[in-house]
Amino acid sequence: MASTRVLITGGAGFLGSHLCERFLAEGNEVICMDNLVTGDLRNVEHLFDDPRFHFAHQDVTEFIHVPGKLDYVLHFASPASPIDYLELPIQTLKVGSLGTHKALGLAHAKGARFLIASTSEVYGDPLVHPQKEDYWGNVNPVGPRGVYDEAKRFAEAMTMGYQRYHGVQTRIVRIFNTYGPRMRLNDGRALPAFMGQALRGEDLTVFGDGSQTRSFCYVDDLVEGIYRLLMSDEPLPVNIGNPHEMTILEFAKAVIDITGSGSKITHRPLPEDDPKVRQPDITKAKSILGWTPQVELRDGLERTLAYFKKRIESGESV
Ligand code: NAD
């Protein structure tokens, strides 16, 4: 029997590269499609010797041609860190709208099941806490983060359109803050920023007074949740994230502790529209997928630290 073929857009990024590994480990053939705008070929170069792995350098906002059959299309291409999507606002809007349209059109043509990487940002600066999937959100469409949040909200609507009007089997995962190896040290997100600063012995830059909260999920837990969702029958959005909520100040202190750094904490202005709280309600994922996160924060931070140290030892600047 021919093997299952999976297309992963954004496959050379942080999450995409972990998904490529997971689908290969499940015995599938994987096509990793990426234009490398925020990704890095080094994230997948260890897969190049596997004959079931293929890399396609392509912008998914252009027409996508993939020869042969496809069983699954996972659309993960998009700038994802606030620094990246503020630098690339139009590309972010295009990949969420045109890119999602192209990826859905391809899934429709191939009879493949489609999964979109959505985000907790669809809830914006939430007025409901913790966030459940039936909350419609509090997003400022014309604020700086609107380019990302609205692109993802449009992507969800487009996905539901293809499900309802074309009968495409679709899945929507709302991903909450995830961390782990292969994040870029300079992508500006809290974890790489803090670890890089701690390793350089610099002060950690906490934005605002640090009382805003986030809930951090280790990448292996996220990948397991996504895999289960793809294999499930659930057509509506599902939150995947770790409900362990903490303030950013507590998070910065945890990084200082784990690195054993002598760094102190310094405060910088809070970016515009920075959500004040964020915590996933994962009741739905627990009940329909039997999924709960397994990796404790300390364990996940240690694994991520080991990765960053290795990168730095191999000559990468921090
Ligand atoms: P990332 O930047 O590491 O990966 C994104 C990848 O998409 C990169 O390799 C980039 O080069 C590629 N890409 C961007 N635009 C493209 C285009 N037009 N054509 C082809 N490739 C393109 O980010 P990540 O953290 O791995 O995020 C992956 C996905 O998950 C994104 O869609 C993001 O919105 C979503 N997400 C991530 C998180 C998180 O905590 N990491 C949270 C919520 C949602």
Ligand code: UDP
């Ligand atoms: N943050 C911070 N210092 C940094 C980077 C981020 O205090 O150097 C804060 C940021 O303002 C936000 C939280 O950490 O409140 C998480 O930011 P991140 O960019 O990781 O993700 P977000 O959840 O905002 O998309």
